[in-house]
Amino acid sequence: MDIFLQQLINGLTLGSIYALVALGYTMVYGILGLINFAHGEVVMIGALSSLTIIRLLADSGLPGPVVVLIGLVFAVVVCMALGFTIERVAYRPLRNAPRLAPLITAIGVSIVLQQLAMLIWGRSYHSVPELLPADRHEIFGASYTEIQVIIVVVAAVTMAGLMLLVSRTRLGRAMRATAENPAIAGLMGVDANRIISLTFIIGSGLAALAGVLISANYGIAHYNMGFILGLKAFTAAVLGGIGNLAGAMVGGVLLGVIEALGAGYIGDLSGGIFGSAYQDVFAFFVLITVLVFRPSGLMGEKVSERA
Amino acid sequence: MTVLLEARGVGKSFGGVQALKEVSLTIAAGEIYGLIGPNGAGKTTFFNVLTGLYQRDVGEISFDGKPLRLSSPHQVAHAGVARTFQNIRLFANMTALENVMVGRHLRTRAGVLGAVFRNQATRKEEAAIRRRAEELLRYVGIEHRADTIARHLAYGDQRRLEIARALATEPKLLALDEPAAGMNATETAGLKVLIEGLRADGLTVLLIEHDVRLVMGLCDRVAVLDYGEKIAEDVPASVQKNPKVIEAYLGGTA
Amino acid sequence: MGLIAVALAIAPLVIGASLGNAWVRVLDFAALYIMLALGLNIVVGFAGLLDLGYIAFYAVGAYLYALLASPHFGLHWPIWAVLPLGALVAGMFGILLGAPTLRLRGDYLAIVTLGFGEIIRIFLNNLNAPINITNGPKGIARIDPIMLFGHQLSKPVDIGGFSISGVMLYYYVFVIMALAVVFVGIRLQDSRIGRAWVAIREDEVAAKACGINTRNVKLLAFAMGASFGGIAGGLFASFQEFVSPESFGLMESIMVLCMVVLGGMGHIPGVILGGLMLTILPEAFRQGAGPVQHAMFGKVLLDPEALRMLLFGLALIAVMLYRPAGLWPEPRHRRELGR
Numbered sequence: 001m002d003i004f005l006q007q008l009i010n011g012l013t014l015g016s017i018y019a020l021v022a023l024g025y026t027m028v029y030g031i032l033g034l035i036n037f038a039h040g041e042v043v044m045i046g047a048l049s050s051l052t053i054i055r056l057l058a059d060s061g062l063p064g065p066v067v068v069l070i071g072l073v074f075a076v077v078v079c080m081a082l083g084f085t086i087e088r089v090a091y092r093p094l095r096n097a098p099r100l101a102p103l104i105t106a107i108g109v110s111i112v113l114q115q116l117a118m119l120i121w122g123r124s125y126h127s128v129p130e131l132l133p134a135d136r137h138e139i140f141g142a143s144y145t146e147i148q149v150i151i152v153v154v155a156a157v158t159m160a161g162l163m164l165l166v167s168r169t170r171l172g173r174a175m176r177a178t179a180e181n182p183a184i185a186g187l188m189g190v191d192a193n194r195i196i197s198l199t200f201i202i203g204s205g206l207a208a209l210a211g212v213l214i215s216a217n218y219g220i221a222h223y224n225m226g227f228i229l230g231l232k233a234f235t236a237a238v239l240g241g242i243g244n245l246a247g248a249m250v251g252g253v254l255l256g257v258i259e260a261l262g263a264g265y266i267g268d269l270s271g272g273i274f275g276s277a278y279q280d281v282f283a284f285f286v287l288i289t290v291l292v293f294r295p296s297g298l299m300g301e302k303v304s305e306r307a
Numbered sequence: 308m309t310v311l312l313e314a315r316g317v318g319k320s321f322g323g324v325q326a327l328k329e330v331s332l333t334i335a336a337g338e339i340y341g342l343i344g345p346n347g348a349g350k351t352t353f354f355n356v357l358t359g360l361y362q363r364d365v366g367e368i369s370f371d372g373k374p375l376r377l378s379s380p381h382q383v384a385h386a387g388v389a390r391t392f393q394n395i396r397l398f399a400n401m402t403a404l405e406n407v408m409v410g411r412h413l414r415t416r417a418g419v420l421g422a423v424f425r426n427q428a429t430r431k432e433e434a435a436i437r438r439r440a441e442e443l444l445r446y447v448g449i450e451h452r453a454d455t456i457a458r459h460l461a462y463g464d465q466r467r468l469e470i471a472r473a474l475a476t477e478p479k480l481l482a483l484d485e486p487a488a489g490m491n492a493t494e495t496a497g498l499k500v501l502i503e504g505l506r507a508d509g510l511t512v513l514l515i516e517h518d519v520r521l522v523m524g525l526c527d528r529v530a531v532l533d534y535g536e537k538i539a540e541d542v543p544a545s546v547q548k549n550p551k552v553i554e555a556y557l558g559g560t561a
Numbered sequence: 562m563g564l565i566a567v568a569l570a571i572a573p574l575v576i577g578a579s580l581g582n583a584w585v586r587v588l589d590f591a592a593l594y595i596m597l598a599l600g601l602n603i604v605v606g607f608a609g610l611l612d613l614g615y616i617a618f619y620a621v622g623a624y625l626y627a628l629l630a631s632p633h634f635g636l637h638w639p640i641w642a643v644l645p646l647g648a649l650v651a652g653m654f655g656i657l658l659g660a661p662t663l664r665l666r667g668d669y670l671a672i673v674t675l676g677f678g679e680i681i682r683i684f685l686n687n688l689n690a691p692i693n694i695t696n697g698p699k700g701i702a703r704i705d706p707i708m709l710f711g712h713q714l715s716k717p718v719d720i721g722g723f724s725i726s727g728v729m730l731y732y733y734v735f736v737i738m739a740l741a742v743v744f745v746g747i748r749l750q751d752s753r754i755g756r757a758w759v760a761i762r763e764d765e766v767a768a769k770a771c772g773i774n775t776r777n778v779k780l781l782a783f784a785m786g787a788s789f790g791g792i793a794g795g796l797f798a799s800f801q802e803f804v805s806p807e808s809f810g811l812m813e814s815i816m817v818l819c820m821v822v823l824g825g826m827g828h829i830p831g832v833i834l835g836g837l838m839l840t841i842l843p844e845a846f847r848q849g850a851g852p853v854q855h856a857m858f859g860k861v862l863l864d865p866e867a868l869r870m871l872l873f874g875l876a877l878i879a880v881m882l883y884r885p886a887g888l889w890p891e892p893r894h895r896r897e898l899g900r
Contacts, residue, residue: 112878115868119863291661
């Protein structure tokens with residue numbers, strides 16, 4: 001039981017970060033039908049740029065959480081500007097181009113960001129100063145850290161805020177209208193370009209937050225961290241039903257939990273043949289199984305072929 | 308009369324909406340059968356159910372004496388039902404000729420080995436495909452556009468090309484979904500001649516159409532759908548006088 | 562035609578003499594990548610199925626040869642027997658992957674194929690226990706080089722006092738294989754099957770209504786594309802005489818996809834151009850990044866490896882912005898391709 005609970009806690013932590021990143025994928029996909037391949041790198045830039053500020057201020061005498069908060073704000077601003085720029089430069093000119101053209105520019109942007117980060121921050125792994133309370137607590141034979149609690153709570157509050165934004169505000173309504181049908185939304189006076197820019201800005205802000213949280217969780221940041229994280233988050237978005245905000249959250253948390261449980265149990269399940277090295281196989285296997293039975297993801301709309 | 312297609316109690320619903328309610332109809336071999344009704348009456352749904360794009364919830368369809376089981380579109384095409392689409396669905400980046408050649412797919416056999424080694428059988432088959440496709444383009448009157456990319460064709464020609472592609476599958480029943488939609492008077496008149504020619508050549512035609520004049524002038528019999536139900540089925544002259552039909556068309560909009 | 566043949570024949574001699582054998586090696590890889598790109602082009606370009614895990618089939622071909630022709634299991638099968646087998650096995654993997662994904666739409670397909678690619682790589686990485694099949698991350702070494710007319714291709718050969726190096730010999734074999742793949746690709750495109758693939762790409766519903774069994778025809782596309790990858794993989798293993806899971810990561814899949822899209826999806830000459838460019842460009846950047854900086858600034862300011870990839874990423878973006886349909890798209894469908 002304690003392994004189960006332990007992995008559940010770990011999975012929930014990881015899953016809430018996946019969910020934050022998955023939201024960025026799903027929002028962009030919902031509006032543009034585009035896989036923003038560079039999104040994972042935005043997370044990485046968020047983590048590293050916050051780290052720079054945090055290191056600068058680490059010895060300033062300010063309380064740890066304040067320093068992290070300043071770092072976070074900086075990262076959010078940087079990433080928002082970055083997301084805005086990426087859309088303007090690499091995606092907007094290709095709005096009416098063949099479907100795969102923006103996918104290639106996205107890959108290009110991803111490579112560029114990674115290499116820029118390598119030039120700025122170098123190849124080494126950076127350890128993140130421990131400024132957040134990291135005390136360990138016991139619960140029913142499993143342990144959790146305060147950072148984990150912070151991550152889950154911050155992610156949950158942010159996502160609740162996003163849901164409110166999308167469902168209750170004028171901006172949210174305009175976003176939903178644009179996702180539904182950009183041309184009609186345009187006729188109704190919605191400036192689609194502005195909405196798309198805002199979508200990228202919001203998604204990138206979430207990515208920055210995710211970057212700060214994940215580097216705080218693992219205590220490490222690296223120019224190469226974005227790719228696999230982005231991949232996982234995209235998987236989560238698809239698992240939940242891409243284009244669907246609630247789906248991205250559910251998919252993210254679910255993927256985190258599945259992975260953690262997979263890592264904890266896969267050895268026992270397979271009689272010791274498969275070790276925890278197979279945890280990614282497990283995650284992808286779950287994804288494929290879900291998609292085979294629900295081709296549009298868990299919460300995606302069922303699309304029948306229109307004749 | 309020989310029955311070519313018989314539908315008994317065909318029903319289909321989407322979510323809570325009953326798009327088709329126990330529709331039964333019989334189409335005789337060699338006739339032009341019209342299917343009309345106000346927007347959203349279920350005409351296209353019937354087409355999609357018939358051609359296997361949707362699976363019906365209830366009911367039986369038999370075609371050419373054999374039951375048409377719940378099946379995929381390509382099997383329906385194999386059985387001898389070909390169709391066109393309301394919003395023209397051509398292979399936009401293929402030439403007109405290639406579009407029709409695709410229609411020959413299910414009546415030909417060449418596989419990968421044939422394609423790679425181009426043995427005699429394959430070459431012969433390929434030549435036959437091309438010849439037949441050219442014939443069909445001539446038949447619908449657009450042979451001079453054979454090498455034009457489908458999406459560059461004039462609207463009326465796209466409609467004709469879609470018919471040629473459907474004919475390439477050697478159907479017994481040709482189902483046309485609003486073929487005159489968006490056509491001007493001249494184009495519509497030409498289409499009428501084309502469809503009459505199809506019947507003269509022994510084909511059975513199922514026609515969804517909004518252009519009432521075209522339907523009345525062309526069809527041997529007409530069925531009227533309203534809210535997914537068949538409310539009338541008769542020769543055009545009587546259908547026009549049927550109070551239920553008048554109600555459906557006028558009452559619905561009033 | 563003749564001109565191309567002559568150019569292909571003397572290219573390694575000229576390049577070997579002027580730029581050195583390292584560049585001939587680059588050409589060898591270009592030929593391999595062109596085979597891969599043409600295989601992926603069947604899936605993505607013709608049939609319109611976005612596959613992000615294509616490199617898995619390359620891996621299958623490479624490991625099959627590695628296992629059957631190395632001291633690892635003590636087997637030494639001849640490559641000419643393994644290649645057809647590799648094509649077959651990779652093709653079967655293609656069907657295995659294709660079957661559960663047929664109902665999925667474009668981008669869902671992309672993520673599942675991506676997952677499949679990763680699964681294969683993870684298995685290669687970990688199947689060294691409990692039974693050692695793949696030798697894990699260490700990879701399999703001392704794979705047999707290609708034997709041709711009783712001669713090991715990795716060793717130079719003397720022709721009239723003229724020594725032709727191993728990489729050059731491999732070049733000729735690879736170019737011939739690549740030409741064969743081009744030939745098969747062209748024949749397939751211009752056939753009943755090829756038309757059915759394109760029809761599915763253009764409009765799947767209409768293709769079904771035309772009587773095309775889209776399930777089988779898609780699976781065929783997966784299988785054919787995969788088999789090209791399998792053959793290229795076998796050749797790769799024999800050339801490197803070493804395989805490890807590292808060579809088959811997601812980045813490789815993406816690279817091959819870039820070749821197809823950047824060159825001009827569905828257009829065989831374009832895809833060849835894409836393969837050639839994306840093999841040669843990064844290499845040129847690699848070799849140029851250090852010296853050029855040195856010449857300009859008197860010292861190396863930026864990490865050449867990072868700079869090389871940076872330029873590569875920028876090139877990808879620039880090409881797509883200015884030529885969204887690729888460098889050399891099929892002349893008749895410039896814009897709409899792939900939509």
